[in-house]
Amino acid sequence: MYYFLIKNFQNLISNAQTEKNRKARKIALEILESTLKASNPKNLVKKQIHLNGSLLKIGSFTINLDDYDRIYIIGAGKASGTMAEAINELLQKRITNGFVNIPQGTTQDLKTGHIKLNEAGHPLPDKAGVKGARSIMKLLEDVKENDLIISLISGGGSALLPLPAGNITLTEMQRMTNKLLKCGAKIDEINIVRKHISDIKGGRLAMKVFPATLISLIISDVVGDHLPSIASGLTVPDPSTYSDAVEILKRYCIWEKSPQTVRLYLNDGLEGKAPESPKPNNPYFKKVHNILLGSNRTALKAAKIKATQLRLTSIVLSAFMEGEARHVGTVIASLARETVLTESFLPKPIVVLAGGETTVTVIGNGKGGRNQELALGASLRINELEGVVIASIGTDGIDGSTDAAGALVDGTTVKRAQEKGMNPLDYLDNNDSYTFFMNINDLIMTGPTGMNINDLIILVSV
Amino acid sequence: MYYFLIKNFQNLISNAQTEKNRKARKIALEILESTLKASNPKNLVKKQIHLNGSLLKIGSFTINLDDYDRIYIIGAGKASGTMAEAINELLQKRITNGFVNIPQGTTQDLKTGHIKLNEAGHPLPDKAGVKGARSIMKLLEDVKENDLIISLISGGGSALLPLPAGNITLTEMQRMTNKLLKCGAKIDEINIVRKHISDIKGGRLAMKVFPATLISLIISDVVGDHLPSIASGLTVPDPSTYSDAVEILKRYCIWEKSPQTVRLYLNDGLEGKAPESPKPNNPYFKKVHNILLGSNRTALKAAKIKATQLRLTSIVLSAFMEGEARHVGTVIASLARETVLTESFLPKPIVVLAGGETTVTVIGNGKGGRNQELALGASLRINELEGVVIASIGTDGIDGSTDAAGALVDGTTVKRAQEKGMNPLDYLDNNDSYTFFMNINDLIMTGPTGMNINDLIILVSV
Numbered sequence: 001m002y003y004f005l006i007k008n009f010q011n012l013i014s015n016a017q018t019e020k021n022r023k024a025r026k027i028a029l030e031i032l033e034s035t036l037k038a039s040n041p042k043n044l045v046k047k048q049i050h051l052n053g054s055l056l057k058i059g060s061f062t063i064n065l066d067d068y069d070r071i072y073i074i075g076a077g078k079a080s081g082t083m084a085e086a087i088n089e090l091l092q093k094r095i096t097n098g099f100v101n102i103p104q105g106t107t108q109d110l111k112t113g114h115i116k117l118n119e120a121g122h123p124l125p126d127k128a129g130v131k132g133a134r135s136i137m138k139l140l141e142d143v144k145e146n147d148l149i150i151s152l153i154s155g156g157g158s159a160l161l162p163l164p165a166g167n168i169t170l171t172e173m174q175r176m177t178n179k180l181l182k183c184g185a186k187i188d189e190i191n192i193v194r195k196h197i198s199d200i201k202g203g204r205l206a207m208k209v210f211p212a213t214l215i216s217l218i219i220s221d222v223v224g225d226h227l228p229s230i231a232s233g234l235t236v237p238d239p240s241t242y243s244d245a246v247e248i249l250k251r252y253c254i255w256e257k258s259p260q261t262v263r264l265y266l267n268d269g270l271e272g273k274a275p276e277s278p279k280p281n282n283p284y285f286k287k288v289h290n291i292l293l294g295s296n297r298t299a300l301k302a303a304k305i306k307a308t309q310l311r312l313t314s315i316v317l318s319a320f321m322e323g324e325a326r327h328v329g330t331v332i333a334s335l336a337r338e339t340v341l342t343e344s345f346l347p348k349p350i351v352v353l354a355g356g357e358t359t360v361t362v363i364g365n366g367k368g369g370r371n372q373e374l375a376l377g378a379s380l381r382i383n384e385l386e387g388v389v390i391a392s393i394g395t396d397g398i399d400g401s402t403d404a405a406g407a408l409v410d411g412t413t414v415k416r417a418q419e420k421g422m423n424p425l426d427y428l429d430n431n432d433s434y435t436f437f438m439n440i441n442d443l444i445m446t447g448p449t450g451m452n453i454n455d456l457i458i459l460v461s462v
Numbered sequence: 463m464y465y466f467l468i469k470n471f472q473n474l475i476s477n478a479q480t481e482k483n484r485k486a487r488k489i490a491l492e493i494l495e496s497t498l499k500a501s502n503p504k505n506l507v508k509k510q511i512h513l514n515g516s517l518l519k520i521g522s523f524t525i526n527l528d529d530y531d532r533i534y535i536i537g538a539g540k541a542s543g544t545m546a547e548a549i550n551e552l553l554q555k556r557i558t559n560g561f562v563n564i565p566q567g568t569t570q571d572l573k574t575g576h577i578k579l580n581e582a583g584h585p586l587p588d589k590a591g592v593k594g595a596r597s598i599m600k601l602l603e604d605v606k607e608n609d610l611i612i613s614l615i616s617g618g619g620s621a622l623l624p625l626p627a628g629n630i631t632l633t634e635m636q637r638m639t640n641k642l643l644k645c646g647a648k649i650d651e652i653n654i655v656r657k658h659i660s661d662i663k664g665g666r667l668a669m670k671v672f673p674a675t676l677i678s679l680i681i682s683d684v685v686g687d688h689l690p691s692i693a694s695g696l697t698v699p700d701p702s703t704y705s706d707a708v709e710i711l712k713r714y715c716i717w718e719k720s721p722q723t724v725r726l727y728l729n730d731g732l733e734g735k736a737p738e739s740p741k742p743n744n745p746y747f748k749k750v751h752n753i754l755l756g757s758n759r760t761a762l763k764a765a766k767i768k769a770t771q772l773r774l775t776s777i778v779l780s781a782f783m784e785g786e787a788r789h790v791g792t793v794i795a796s797l798a799r800e801t802v803l804t805e806s807f808l809p810k811p812i813v814v815l816a817g818g819e820t821t822v823t824v825i826g827n828g829k830g831g832r833n834q835e836l837a838l839g840a841s842l843r844i845n846e847l848e849g850v851v852i853a854s855i856g857t858d859g860i861d862g863s864t865d866a867a868g869a870l871v872d873g874t875t876v877k878r879a880q881e882k883g884m885n886p887l888d889y890l891d892n893n894d895s896y897t898f899f900m901n902i903n904d905l906i907m908t909g910p911t912g913m914n915i916n917d918l919i920i921l922v923s924v
Contacts, residue, residue, distance in 0.1 A: 224799070300807065315777070316807035318800035322843070327789030334818060337686070338780035345762065345778035356796060381784070 828894020
């Protein structure tokens with residue numbers, strides 16, 4: 001029997017009210033299903049990394065494994081366990097040793113040979129995370145010029161691999177993380193601070209690898225795939241400085257409230273008494289190869305390929321889709337309304353795709369996520385359209401704080417909701433998209449997928 | 463010397479900070495300029511209506527003018543004066559008589575021969591409007607089977623052609639219009655009420671033409687070009703009923719507050735004592751030909767043609783673009799960010815177009831319009847991008863309550879604003895986009911264009 005990543009695949013199709021809607025739902029779900037499969041970390045490794053005798057090829061980059069005495073695998077992130085399994089299958093006995101931090105409860109039955117998986121806390125760093133970070137640093141202590149280190153980095157790696165600098169304690173680092181998350185700072189700004197109170201982030205992990213060779217395989221969970229931003233750029237040169245970090249804390253008025261150890265350490269940094277993170281021109285990076293293995297873009301490419309296999313015209317709008325979720329939904333609905341016209345600028349059948357990460361300004365006290373809210377917003381503007389489906393999912397399978405990946409809407413969504421006594425606008429106002437879609441059985445359920453390459457939005461018009 | 467519709471065309475180009483931005487600005491403005499020219503009501507008439515001997519051809523529709531004894535021209539709307547001039551040029555002495563209501567102060571030096579232009583109030587109907595409506599009804603009183611009536615309908619025609627039904631006075635109709643505009647009812651709902659307290663709207667004008675032949679030339683200012691919604695569907699069958707009208711007034715709690723004459727008339731309607739608006743199956747419509755002469759879609763087509771002439775790939779997203787202006791701007795910016803990548807799904811050079819009508823939820827007390835606010839929202843997300851321009855304009859040349867048609871942004875907008883001491887977010891929060899763009903000289907100025915086919919959004923990336 002075929003195993004669906006989208007667990008309620010068949011139910012979502014049978015939920016269609018008309019033959020055309022059924023067809024559109026089937027296409028949307030087949031493309032999402034196929035995209036999630038292709039974007040699985042294991043598939044990303046298998047597709048892009050090949051071993052030919054002793055030659056390891058990653059895209060246009062090739063090295064001869066026989067040139068190296070030992071091969072160590074390190075890493076951290078939500079997808080890094082599955083990456084480790086794939087690397088282990090590929091390199092097997094060539095791997096000397098390995099240590100990778102992954103989230104609590106995700107080891108499952110991954111077979112990783114010599115690579116030890118260590119479960120750690122996320123999104124708040126914990127003791128297990130620190131222990132894992134120390135184990136990795138210890139592993140790297142005696143590396144020599146002829147050793148090869150492969151690091152497996154993915155979203156979540158920043159929290160999963162904590163190593164407080166100076167006299168900063170784990171508890172103090174947790175408090176800082178909390179303050180930063182709540183003060184309104186952008187993720188890039190948070191990372192700049194993180195990189196300057198850590199002994200491992202902001203390229204410091206790569207420094208530790210010197211004089212060995214480092215291949216860092218990275219799966220991006222950051223819109224735009226800016227390498228220094230993914231998992232606080234563990235293996236990537238860091239353009240930011242202690243001065244930037246202090247400025248950010250002062251700008252968001254949390255400098256005074258920061259633990260004394262943090263302020264002392266940052267002051268040391270300002271005075272040149274604490275080591276600055278390595279900068280882009282640092283010669284140590286000559287033997288460091290940061291390779292982006294997968295991202296939202298990878299998923300969009302896979303989606304486009306699947307649409308082509310289904311003999312459908314497709315267009316990808318952007319891998320940078322951002323903005324307030326419900327309004328992005330309105331815009332996607334505007335495109336949907338265009339497709340159904342006789343003389344359309346986007347003639348059907350057509351598949352429109354976009355990726356990125358929208359935001360939700362929470363006002364109500366309902367349950368939901370950005371993907372479900374986007375779909376709910378879109379449903380209001382495609383009411384009564386025939387053969388049109390819009391769906392949005394988080395590739396991690398966890399939209400907001402819910403157990404759904406996202407939701408799917410068509411021209412019957414509003415009517416079916418009203419029949420159940422629900423006013424879609426009320427649910428939107430209360431940020432209660434989860435309850436809304438649960439009641440009409442149009443949640444998309446995958447369970448946790450073990451990856452996170454942001455969100456996918458799909459519009460299908462047949 | 464070449465005459466620019468966009469008066470500050472050259473200034474906007476010289477405002478560019480780099481050669482690539484200059485190029486992108488030039489393309490964006492050339493396309494907008496050319497689109498406005500092509501979408502002028504006079505051009506729409508000239509391009510689509512041809513007289514060959516006595517044969518009048520409008521698209522695939524042809525009639526022989528020699529079959530008709532008399533030709534009358536009637537109509538109302540913001541663009542109807544210019545339409546009248548074009549029709550007069552075409553038919554000249556064949557026109558027996560004509561009467562068209564247009565907004566105050568827009569007669570200018572239009573040459574319309576036998577067609578009398580009558581200036582009337584807008585957006586609130588006035589006495590001059592009623593007088594004009596009566597003149598048109600009088601003109602139609604003695605029409606015979608072998609007469610031809612050509613009506614020229616465009617946006618604003620609803621307010622410009624008032625004819626209160628029953629004992630309803632003009633003042634009462636004005637009060638009703640005000641109440642409806644303020645109660646939160648949608649424009650379609652407002653029109654349903656309007657159609658049932660009027661002797662001329664909702665297809666009643668077409669009824670009056672019977673047994674003559676009616677050709678109604680319509681320029682749409684309604685997103686989606688739904689004919690019954692344009693100018694309250696003067697010549698179009700009306701699916702709505704007295705019962706719908708009463709229900710809407712009750713739903714928005716203004717039934718009790720409505721003038722007694724209005725309630726009496728609507729009650730008469732409910733009891734079959736007042737004439738219902740003609741329905742789609744009404745046999746009188748057999749000799750009525752409603753022809754959509756132009757719309758936002760026409761403009762988008764013209765824009766696409768111009769892009770092709772400039773040898774640029776172009777894509778039109780939708781003629782239904784709706785939603786909160788600043789967020790639509792964010793989405794367009796998401797597309798802009800995609801275009802500048804090496805491996806882009808929307809490889810540059812590219813032109814992305816959209817049309818429709820966004821909305822602004824006013825919170826601040828600044829000065830602005832939906833197009834300027836869309837551009838301001840977009841500017842925040844294209845900061846520092848090179849060779850990217852986003853512009854948005856209202857085709858009527860009057861964005862919001864300002865004298866600008868819209869505004870243009872590029873990757874230097876934020877920086878140039880900051881240099882003048884302006885924080886873009888503050889201006890967005892205060893709905894003060896006009897002041898923002900005036901200070902950095904990036905307003906697009908056309909003056910009133912004498913047409914209204916909604917808004918145009920353009921993204922150019924070179």
